[in-house]
Amino acid sequence: MAGARASAPGKVILFGEHAVVYGEPAVAVALSLRTEVTVREAGDQHRVNGQPLAPYHHAYIKDAIENLWKGGPPLDVRTDSRVPSASGLGSSAALSVATTAALLQLQGQLGEERCAREAYAAEVSAQRGRGSPTDTSTVTHGHAVLVDKEKGPGFLWDIQRGERRWYLHHIDIPPLTLVIGNSLQRGRTMDEVAKVGRFVKKTGFAREVIRDLGKISRQAVELIQDREKLALGVAMDEAHDLLTILGVSTPKLDDLCNAARQHAYGAKLTGSGGGGSMIALTDEPEACAAAIAKRGGHPLVVQLGGPGVSASTL
Ligand code: MEV
Numbered sequence: 001m002a003g004a005r006a007s008a009p010g011k012v013i014l015f016g017e018h019a020v021v022y023g024e025p026a027v028a029v030a031l032s033l034r035t036e037v038t039v040r041e042a043g044d045q046h047r048v049n050g051q052p053l054a055p056y057h058h059a060y061i062k063d064a065i066e067n068l069w070k071g072g073p074p075l076d077v078r079t080d081s082r083v084p085s086a087s088g089l090g091s092s093a094a095l096s097v098a099t100t101a102a103l104l105q106l107q108g109q110l111g112e113e114r115c116a117r118e119a120y121a122a123e124v125s126a127q128r129g130r131g132s133p134t135d136t137s138t139v140t141h142g143h144a145v146l147v148d149k150e151k152g153p154g155f156l157w158d159i160q161r162g163e164r165r166w167y168l169h170h171i172d173i174p175p176l177t178l179v180i181g182n183s184l185q186r187g188r189t190m191d192e193v194a195k196v197g198r199f200v201k202k203t204g205f206a207r208e209v210i211r212d213l214g215k216i217s218r219q220a221v222e223l224i225q226d227r228e229k230l231a232l233g234v235a236m237d238e239a240h241d242l243l244t245i246l247g248v249s250t251p252k253l254d255d256l257c258n259a260a261r262q263h264a265y266g267a268k269l270t271g272s273g274g275g276g277s278m279i280a281l282t283d284e285p286e287a288c289a290a291a292i293a294k295r296g297g298h299p300l301v302v303q304l305g306g307p308g309v310s311a312s313t314l
Helices: 059-068 091-106 112-126 134-141 189-202 204-225 229-246 251-261 285-294
Strands: 003-015 026-041 075-081 144-148 155-161 164-171 177-182 266-270 277-281 298-303 310-313
Touching: 003 091, 003 134, 003 204, 003 229, 003 266, 003 277, 026 091, 026 134, 026 204, 026 298, 059 075, 059 091, 059 112, 075 091, 091 112, 091 134, 091 310, 112 134, 112 155, 134 144, 134 155, 134 164, 164 204, 177 251, 177 285, 189 204, 204 229, 229 251, 229 266, 229 277, 251 266, 251 277, 251 285, 285 298
Parallel strands: none
Antiparallel strands: 003 026, 003 310, 026 075, 026 144, 144 164, 155 164, 177 277, 177 298, 266 277
């Protein structure tokens, strides 16, 4: 019976989360933690890990199937993820992209740009039309990605939703060691993006914060390429403060950032916040990880920028 397997990485956003939804730049990188999805034509109804496909629990898979497999024979879908869910590390993007890639592979139509577009479409319907293509494009392309409102060097593709258009670029980044601290509190991207949306709609002050986050991302691109760790650390601390003003940090994330900073150039939350994870840039990963663990976080030392999506036919 026809089948395909695909694998996609998680991601961390180094700079620009939330601001990117409003057209400001963001820099995101792939992680070595990955999600694998296998699809096989089988049975008399769609199943996910042996259970009938449930629209709410399997929203990302359901939307990918509706987008790409409408009217097709029933599928047996198996998932295996090393990306912790609701942790700000791209678990839903990895699931959307891996499912999309497996379905495209099954139809002999897999290409990076197509996969990024279809996975974003699936994510948009699962998240009720909120958010940018940052996560899905980073997870598809891998390595490091700059999202901007204009086309520049390393251009990959552009993706539009309503009035907004995002230009995705490949960027080279040097090897950098980050420590991720998972707060083990679950954050929901959809809710955090909606919360910031209400704030931005209501006040010019929030729109100014968004623009300041954009300025930091723009400066950070050069700092990353020049490995200016001291200045990058300062930029991370500033970005965290601005994200806190937007209301997406939590006392636990603040606490983990403060603990990590004793052994790091800087630290900030990553992803949508409201729980989830923080990142610290450091030359002392063990000490930094121990400080995070001591405050009840789950630390993970990572090298940034692994490969993007891959797929094969079974
Ligand atoms: C979530 O990983 C990143 C956000 O900027 C939302 C988005 O860009 O879709 C918070």
